[in-house]
Amino acid sequence: MTRSKFSVVWLLAALVALVVVPASASAKPTITLSGSTSVAPLATLWAQKYVKACKGCVKFKLLQGGSDVGIADVSRGRVTIGMSSRDPKPSDAGGIVFNRVAKDAICLATNKANPLSNLDQNAVQSIFSGSVRSWNQVPGAKQSGTIDLFVRTPASGTQDAFQKIFMGDAKVFSGASQKASNGLVQQSIKRDKAGIGYLSEAFTKGLSVASYKGVPCNLRNAKSGQYGGVRSFYFVTRGKAKGAAAKWIRWVRNNKAALRIAAREWVPFK
Amino acid sequence: MNSFRSLDGERGSRIGLVFAAGLAVAFLMCLAGVGKAQASSVSCSGTVEATTDGHAENELTYNLKCNEDIKGYSITSNREIGYFGTETVVLGADGEVAEGESFGCEGSIPAWGIGCQGKMTAGNTVVSSVGTSEALCEAAVQPKFWATALTLQDVKGTDTPFVSEPFLLKTKPCKVLNPLKKAKAKRDKVCAKVKSAGSKQARKAAKKRCASARAAVRRLNAA
Numbered sequence: 001m002t003r004s005k006f007s008v009v010w011l012l013a014a015l016v017a018l019v020v021v022p023a024s025a026s027a028k029p030t031i032t033l034s035g036s037t038s039v040a041p042l043a044t045l046w047a048q049k050y051v052k053a054c055k056g057c058v059k060f061k062l063l064q065g066g067s068d069v070g071i072a073d074v075s076r077g078r079v080t081i082g083m084s085s086r087d088p089k090p091s092d093a094g095g096i097v098f099n100r101v102a103k104d105a106i107c108l109a110t111n112k113a114n115p116l117s118n119l120d121q122n123a124v125q126s127i128f129s130g131s132v133r134s135w136n137q138v139p140g141a142k143q144s145g146t147i148d149l150f151v152r153t154p155a156s157g158t159q160d161a162f163q164k165i166f167m168g169d170a171k172v173f174s175g176a177s178q179k180a181s182n183g184l185v186q187q188s189i190k191r192d193k194a195g196i197g198y199l200s201e202a203f204t205k206g207l208s209v210a211s212y213k214g215v216p217c218n219l220r221n222a223k224s225g226q227y228g229g230v231r232s233f234y235f236v237t238r239g240k241a242k243g244a245a246a247k248w249i250r251w252v253r254n255n256k257a258a259l260r261i262a263a264r265e266w267v268p269f270k
Numbered sequence: 271m272n273s274f275r276s277l278d279g280e281r282g283s284r285i286g287l288v289f290a291a292g293l294a295v296a297f298l299m300c301l302a303g304v305g306k307a308q309a310s311s312v313s314c315s316g317t318v319e320a321t322t323d324g325h326a327e328n329e330l331t332y333n334l335k336c337n338e339d340i341k342g343y344s345i346t347s348n349r350e351i352g353y354f355g356t357e358t359v360v361l362g363a364d365g366e367v368a369e370g371e372s373f374g375c376e377g378s379i380p381a382w383g384i385g386c387q388g389k390m391t392a393g394n395t396v397v398s399s400v401g402t403s404e405a406l407c408e409a410a411v412q413p414k415f416w417a418t419a420l421t422l423q424d425v426k427g428t429d430t431p432f433v434s435e436p437f438l439l440k441t442k443p444c445k446v447l448n449p450l451k452k453a454k455a456k457r458d459k460v461c462a463k464v465k466s467a468g469s470k471q472a473r474k475a476a477k478k479r480c481a482s483a484r485a486a487v488r489r490l491n492a493a
Contacts, residue, residue, distance in 0.1 A: 030378075037356065037357065037374065040356040040357075041355070041356050041357070044326075044353055044354060044355075044356055044379065045325060045326055045353065047353075047379040048326055048327060048352040048353040048379060048401060048403075049327070051352060051379060051380055051403070052327070052352070052403070056380070059378060059379070059380065060378060060379040061377070061378045061379075062356070062376060062377065062378070062379065063376045064356060064374050064376060180374075181357055181372065181374060182357070183357035183358070183359070183372055184370070184372050187359065187360075187367045187368075187369065187370075187371075187372065188369060188370075190366075190367050191366065191367055191369045192369075261325075264325055265325070
């Protein structure tokens, strides 16, 4: 290469650097999230606070779809963080990391017209497996006739956690009405006097919540560890979290404001 | 011969007129059909107001009602959105929750709007929330929010998605725009007079005004 050609190449490289470097330096990183409809309400609150706290250092893009969708998305590199309300499964793709960010109580809820004081694991398994199909067979029920079961769709982390914590080896009744979100379960039970379902504690407003194994499902009992139906919320990353996502996860787990936000309706990380 | 030409003038022209009118009506009906297929016919209305029991900062509750079934909607604003409710409630005309009707909302934070997918029957009302990045009135212009609806309309037997025009949602106007900015400017102006006061009495009065202006800024900051 002659000296003049060499100079031209360097000049072009310098020009490209001048154009590209400032553009990339000024671009804010975007953290994309998808997954659990249970984690999403908490994630939006954290995102708002974090954007304000770090003076707009980052932008978030929040999608939903259910825990399985979030985990699949992050393992394929479609999003930065997969939101999950279930524990890792052997069937999950390799190379993903479950970062616990909070905990949440799963409550058993009925219509206000049909309050149940307590359900033990046996009763939960009998009702949700379909072996007990009538309210007449449920001690303490004010309702009579067929039990309307509201459960979550298979992609849901709440469904998975419910199966693991409450059902054990018993299978959820195949004739149960499957709902795609906590909000839809809440609405269905509100409308149906014969309805029963399970949902995140944050969505129990307007419903009658039964105690489980003699312990009321509320935030205080979930935080103290007395309530048995508690599951974890995770931010799932592809490998160890890096860059803006790592900073955000650290903030979510340690910052006082973030912990205060979580403590309003969920169990904070610490 | 049973043709227009064979008939006498008056009767023939009357039949001709009726035929022409019929053709015109048919043509207009075709046009109307085409028009329906090419534009959304849905009409929506709603309100946005401050939430008193919300969890997010600067939280506002919105509601939206449409005269046709909708499959989605978006809310946009001239204020930056820093939060949105991820799930919605759909209420029937009786005020009770409408079974099986709901929307899941997605979007960016911060952004100028959100998008929600789901379903709602005509006449029902969807209720959810958004939060602005700054206090609602902390801007130079009045806040505005618009809703756009997604409907499915029958075009030649196929359900085709149509996006409506933006509908302006009713919002209570701010009594004072930029109240914090104005209060800070007043504080700076009033407090500067403390140093330049000519007499002891004037300084005392300026100090009092300065303290009051500082308190006003603190109140607005806390709010």
